[in-house]
Structure formats: C-alpha cells, structure tokens
Amino acid sequence: MNAFREFLIASNFRPCTVNLIVLSAKRFAEFIESRGLGEHTELPEVIFEDYLNLLTEHLLPQAHIPTYIQQQVWAIGVWTEYLLHTGRLTKCAFRSITRIRAKEKSFRRLNERDIESLFHLATLPEEILLLLLAYGFGLRRNEMVELRVGHIHWDTLTISVLNGKGSHHRVVPMSDRLCRLLQLTLAERWNVPHEFVIPRKSNSRACGIRLARLLKELCHKAHIDPPLNLHHLRHHYATHLVERGIGILTVQKFLGHHSPSTTTRYTRKRNSLHSL
Numbered sequence: 001m002n003a004f005r006e007f008l009i010a011s012n013f014r015p016c017t018v019n020l021i022v023l024s025a026k027r028f029a030e031f032i033e034s035r036g037l038g039e040h041t042e043l044p045e046v047i048f049e050d051y052l053n054l055l056t057e058h059l060l061p062q063a064h065i066p067t068y069i070q071q072q073v074w075a076i077g078v079w080t081e082y083l084l085h086t087g088r089l090t091k092c093a094f095r096s097i098t099r100i101r102a103k104e105k106s107f108r109r110l111n112e113r114d115i116e117s118l119f120h121l122a123t124l125p126e127e128i129l130l131l132l133l134a135y136g137f138g139l140r141r142n143e144m145v146e147l148r149v150g151h152i153h154w155d156t157l158t159i160s161v162l163n164g165k166g167s168h169h170r171v172v173p174m175s176d177r178l179c180r181l182l183q184l185t186l187a188e189r190w191n192v193p194h195e196f197v198i199p200r201k202s203n204s205r206a207c208g209i210r211l212a213r214l215l216k217e218l219c220h221k222a223h224i225d226p227p228l229n230l231h232h233l234r235h236h237y238a239t240h241l242v243e244r245g246i247g248i249l250t251v252q253k254f255l256g257h258h259s260p261s262t263t264t265r266y267t268r269k270r271n272s273l274h275s276l
Contacts, residue, residue, distance in 0.1 A: 001026060004082055014163065016142070016205070024075035042090060043080070051076075110224075110236055121221045128185045129198055130211045131218075134230045136178045138237035138255050140165060141230045145207045147197045149186070154179065161256065170256045238266040 001022055008018045031051050032043070055069055083089040110118075115135060122128045133144040143161050151160045157179055159172045174182070186197070200207050212230055219227030234255070241251050252263040 001029075004079065007082060008078075020071065021075040021078050024072050025079035028076050028079065048076075109239075110228075112240055114222075114224075115236065115240075117222055118218055121218055124214070125185050125188065126198065126211065127214050127218060128181070130215060130230070131233070132178060132182055132185070133197070134215075134233035135237050136182075137172045137174060138234050139172075140234065141208045141211070144211065144230070145196070145198055145200070148195055149197055150195075152182070152197070154183070164256045168256055168258075170253065172254050235266050238263060242267045 004025065005018060005022050008021060013021070028051060031054070032047065035047065035050075052069070052073065055072055080089065115131075119128070119131055122131055130144065133139045133147065134141075137159055139147065139161065143164055146163070147159070147161070151162065153160065157174050157176070159174060161170050161172060164170060198207055198211065208230075215230060215233075216227045219225070238251050238255055241254070242248065248260055248263055248267070251267070252260045255263055255266070257263045
C-alpha cells in the first residue's frame, strides 16, 4: 500500500482523499484475502457484489452518511485501476458493477424566511458561522473547515476558496449584510485569534462532524424534520440564487461545479421537495 499511497500523492490527490482511498483499499484487500483471492490476478464480478452487499448491510447503518457507499466504490475503483496499470491485475470486473448510491432522505424545502429563522435560533458563534459558510456562501463541508481568515477579502467582499473539489480555486462574493454579520461573529467568537474561520479542536474531520451535529440541533429547535445536512444548505444557496434571477452559469461559478448540468440538478430539486 505504500507504493499506492505514493502514486496517489504524485497524482495530486489531497491528503484527506489519499487517506480515504488507502483505508478503503486496505479493507477491500482484507476482504479479498478472506475469500482466498489475495494472490489472484483476476477479480470476478461476484467479489465486488458481495463486498458491496457487505457494506450496505453492515457498514452504512452505522455511518449515517448518504454518500458513504458511493465513496467506497469510487475509492476501490481507483485502487483496481492502479492494480491494472501496474500489472498486478490482468482482468477486473469492477467496471461492470453499477455504482450503488445510498438513498438520501428527502428534505424539506426552506424559503428564505425559514433560513432567517435558523439564523435567529443560532446563538453559538459556530452555529452562525456554519450557516454563513454553507448557506451564505455555498461552501462544501471540507471547504468550510479548511477556510482560513486570510481567505476573506473584506475590501472586495469576496472569499477565496482554495483547493476545492478537484483542486479547483474559485472566488465567492458576499453581500454587505453577510460581511457585517461575519465580521461581528468573528470578532465576538473568542478572544484568542484563530487561523481557521471555524476553530479546530482536533482534526478537520472531527470539526466537520461537530458542525453537522450543531446543524442537526438547530433543525430540531426549528422543528425541521427530517433535519437538513450541511450539503442541503448548499442546495438551498443555489436554489435561492436562481429564484432571485441569478443566471445558472453564474451560480455554477459560485458553487465550483465543473458542468452547468450539475448546477441545474441542484436547482431542479426544488420542484420535488416538500414545502414547509
């Protein structure tokens, strides 16, 4: 696995992504060995089907993350491609496996007044910051926890998102109102200055989990059931921008999507969501 890790690093995968892929590959390799195929150069389709069934039945209920299976499948795909490239595998049925996507629970569509109520219920600095970053600026969870105070440009009312998904950089604008609220929250947050906008008490993953828990508690206070997750707020950010008349290509740029079709799927969901 050391050579595989070095390959991922040389391929410019982010450190957290490298760790995810390597861990997933190790688990799958252990499963293969348990089936007596550790030294084989061919992996039949049934091996992948059995492993995906194992993940779905035993791991997903504990993870409570809708995209967990999808991440595992993608990581195993990267690993098997590496094995084929290096000649350790000569035949692999992975590409014939349909990607299993965990079924997301439907979430209730919030209008802008509902979002305002969440802001009013937020009393902790971290609660306000998570709403600002996820809904006010449409950041992904990893972008939220990696955002540094130095990435906020008060003079131009913009935020630089560095090393976003796909290692892309983008600039997100903010309104005067959001700028004032962000300045006030950062000033009253703690007396000790922090490098990150969301102060870390441990690693970035634990920080993201803490933010998800805070949002769930906020939704409980607001009687939003099922509760939203951080990515749902990003969907609302895109939807509300389009409803205000912002062009889809502009919203795509703000979100950092590679294709406008992805942005369109974000905003289309408003037609199938349940209104409050």
